[in-house]
Amino acid sequence: MPFRIALSAIAVAGFLAMPGAPALADDPALTVGDPEAGARVFRQCQACHVVDQEVNRVGPHLVGIINRPIAEADGFRYSPIYLEHREDGKVWDYDALVGYLTNPREYMPGNRMAFAGLRSLDQIHDVIAYMRENGGVWEN
Numbered sequence: 001m002p003f004r005i006a007l008s009a010i011a012v013a014g015f016l017a018m019p020g021a022p023a024l025a026d027d028p029a030l031t032v033g034d035p036e037a038g039a040r041v042f043r044q045c046q047a048c049h050v051v052d053q054e055v056n057r058v059g060p061h062l063v064g065i066i067n068r069p070i071a072e073a074d075g076f077r078y079s080p081i082y083l084e085h086r087e088d089g090k091v092w093d094y095d096a097l098v099g100y101l102t103n104p105r106e107y108m109p110g111n112r113m114a115f116a117g118l119r120s121l122d123q124i125h126d127v128i129a130y131m132r133e134n135g136g137v138w139e140n
């Protein structure tokens with residue numbers, strides 16, 4: 001645990017030191033999880049999401065979701081609140097993923113993801129690692 005906290009502190013410090021730098025894809029906080037444990041966590045997501053192919057189900061596909069702009073999956077009908085955040089330039093960086101996956105409804109009132117949230121920060125780190133390994137990091 002202290003290891004993880006230290007890594008995010010470094011990430012935050014690095015980001016503050018370089019305003020405007022497009023460094024979020026390299027945020028070490030996005031790499032602290034265990035992808036194998038994350039595969040088990042992702043079972044809670046896969047009724048609605050595919051991560052390794054651009055296939056939308058109940059939810060949008062999650063290929064390249066790490067640092068992907070919000071509401072980017074072609075052909076998916078997003079909620080109005082998603083489209084608003086898209087206009088504001090919101091991106092799924094570490095803080096956004098942790099906030100959303102902890103409690104989607106509280107983090108973004110009005111969004112349509114019918115999911116209560118993950119119980120622990122470890123689970124969130126692990127599912128991020130799984131999605132990173134199987135769907136990759138946004139590169140455009």
Ligand code: HEC
Nearest residue numbers: 044045048058059060070071072078079111112113114115
């Ligand atoms: C019951 C279906 C359902 C489950 C379960 C679910 N999601 Fe979602 N998810 C959605 C929907 C629907 C949206 C789009 C919400 C909107 O448009 O308001 C979404 C959006 C997202 C987004 C943003 C995608 C984008 O294109 O901006 C991420 C990231 C995400 N989900 C991750 C997860 C993860 C990780 C889990 C499991 C821990 C999960 N979801 C579980 C239905 C689900």
